Amino acid sequence: MSDKTPRYSRRDALKCMAYGGAGTLFILAGGVFAPVDLAMAAEDKPGAARLGRPLFVQISDTHIGFNKDANPDVNGTLTQTIDLVNEMAEQPALIIHTGDITHLSKPAEFDLAQQMLSRLRTTELHTVPGEHDTTDPTVTAYFNRFGKASGNKGYYSFDHAGVHFVALINVLQFKPGGLGTLGAEQLAWLAADLKGRSASTPIVVFAHMPLWTIYEPWGWGTGDADQLMHQLRRFGSVTVLNGHIHQIVQKVEGNITFHTARSTAYPQPAAGEGAGPGPLKVPGDQLPKMLGITSVSVVKHPRSLALNDTTIA
Amino acid sequence: MTMGPSRTFLAVVAVAALWLVAASNPSSAAPPDSTQIAIKDFMFTPNSLTVKAGSTVTWVNRDDEPHSVVSDTGLFRSGAVDTNETFSFKFDKPGTYHFTCAIHPRMVGTIIVQ
Numbered sequence: 001m002s003d004k005t006p007r008y009s010r011r012d013a014l015k016c017m018a019y020g021g022a023g024t025l026f027i028l029a030g031g032v033f034a035p036v037d038l039a040m041a042a043e044d045k046p047g048a049a050r051l052g053r054p055l056f057v058q059i060s061d062t063h064i065g066f067n068k069d070a071n072p073d074v075n076g077t078l079t080q081t082i083d084l085v086n087e088m089a090e091q092p093a094l095i096i097h098t099g100d101i102t103h104l105s106k107p108a109e110f111d112l113a114q115q116m117l118s119r120l121r122t123t124e125l126h127t128v129p130g131e132h133d134t135t136d137p138t139v140t141a142y143f144n145r146f147g148k149a150s151g152n153k154g155y156y157s158f159d160h161a162g163v164h165f166v167a168l169i170n171v172l173q174f175k176p177g178g179l180g181t182l183g184a185e186q187l188a189w190l191a192a193d194l195k196g197r198s199a200s201t202p203i204v205v206f207a208h209m210p211l212w213t214i215y216e217p218w219g220w221g222t223g224d225a226d227q228l229m230h231q232l233r234r235f236g237s238v239t240v241l242n243g244h245i246h247q248i249v250q251k252v253e254g255n256i257t258f259h260t261a262r263s264t265a266y267p268q269p270a271a272g273e274g275a276g277p278g279p280l281k282v283p284g285d286q287l288p289k290m291l292g293i294t295s296v297s298v299v300k301h302p303r304s305l306a307l308n309d310t311t312i313a
Numbered sequence: 314m315t316m317g318p319s320r321t322f323l324a325v326v327a328v329a330a331l332w333l334v335a336a337s338n339p340s341s342a343a344p345p346d347s348t349q350i351a352i353k354d355f356m357f358t359p360n361s362l363t364v365k366a367g368s369t370v371t372w373v374n375r376d377d378e379p380h381s382v383v384s385d386t387g388l389f390r391s392g393a394v395d396t397n398e399t400f401s402f403k404f405d406k407p408g409t410y411h412f413t414c415a416i417h418p419r420m421v422g423t424i425i426v427q
Contacts, residue, residue: 068377068396069377103393104379104392104393104395105392106393131415131416132379132393132416134415135379135381135392135393135415135416136392137390137391137392179418180418217419218417218419219417219418219419275354275355276354276355276376276378277355277378277417278355278377279378
């Protein structure tokens with residue numbers, strides 16, 4: 001980045017992040033957010049395409065098996081989501097699912113979810129489990145289907161297009177009354193995984209529960225996430241993606257961009273509104289506007305990642 | 314339909330009998346089930362329950378969201394308990410048993426077995 005490149009203040013970045021609706025778009029360049037003309041993303045598709053080839057699409061909280069009033073047809077909205085991805089002019093290289101694939105961890109729900117996700121034209125699928133995927137008494141239903149990548153540990157890493165991806169699990173080892181936990185073993189594994197990697201390597205970290213504390217009374221956070229951030233801080237571009245809260249919340253801290261995705265199944269209330277983080281019933285015509293995906297593109301240089309949130313209607 | 318009237322009559326008698334049984338049963342005035350814990354609004358109610366050894370405690374979920382009941386020591390672990398579903402566990406030995414919801418770990422409770 002040359003000296004002539006305009007630098008955006010943290011205030012500007014926060015202003016940019018205030019957008020929560022469809023077509024939210026922002027670019028992370030060298031750890032600094034640069035606002036992008038939203039109209040270009042929302043209306044001028046070729047313009048949006050020029051922003052770069054989509055590196056991956058994040059799908060989250062599909063909750064297959066959910067059948068309550070907030071969305072009696074989660075299969076239908078996931079189908080719409082898959083169609084949306086399949087219709088992208090340029091197909092993403094890979095798909096990331098940030099958990100709560102199922103609602104009740106039932107084998108039949110996993111079977112159906114896997115069958116539906118296999119309709120994606122992009123076949124490379126990376127997953128992490130949500131707490132809804134690990135409620136079966138033996139905690140085996142998720143790992144029987146998706147455990148191979150991690151040797152049944154739930155955490156793993158891989159590289160694609162010069163970006164280092166880290167999948168973490170924070171929905172086991174809950175401390176009663178507390179937040180999600182990564183645990184000493186996983187943090188030690190990550191330290192070894194990141195050791196020796198250049199600080200210029202773009203890092204994408206994804207886990208189900210937010211890796212920063214959004215709302216502690218509802219458990220929207222990870223208790224030992226500070227130890228994770230300590231390891232990530234030396235990198236020039238870090239993107240942290242989560243699901244769990246069924247709405248978009250974003251934050252920038254130094255070179256680390258935090259972003260939670262929408263669900264494809266049902267929205268949840270904003271932090272602290274109501275008794276707890278349960279399904280939020282909204283008028284039927286509003287629902288598709290509250291469900292969607294996040295797509296992440298490489299912008300010009302591998303150091304820059306752009307996040308684009310799209311709803312299914 | 315010659316059976317109709319006698320069926321109706323039997324049904325009336327049966328309902329009346331149930332009413333009599335209910336009215337004469339003193340426990341019907343007590344709380345519905347003292348070994349039951351309701352899960353409502355992301356809380357266990359009561360969140361502390363004292364029972365005698367050998368009692369079976371039943372948790373019933375009244376939320377639109379699934380919950381679970383997991384012992385801190387691994388003694389018991391329900392699967393996901395969906396809306397209006399229940400989970401039961403029999404406590405044979407005296408002691409204090411803490412439990413949590415693995416889906417919403419802020420939800421905690423205690424069973425004291427005497």
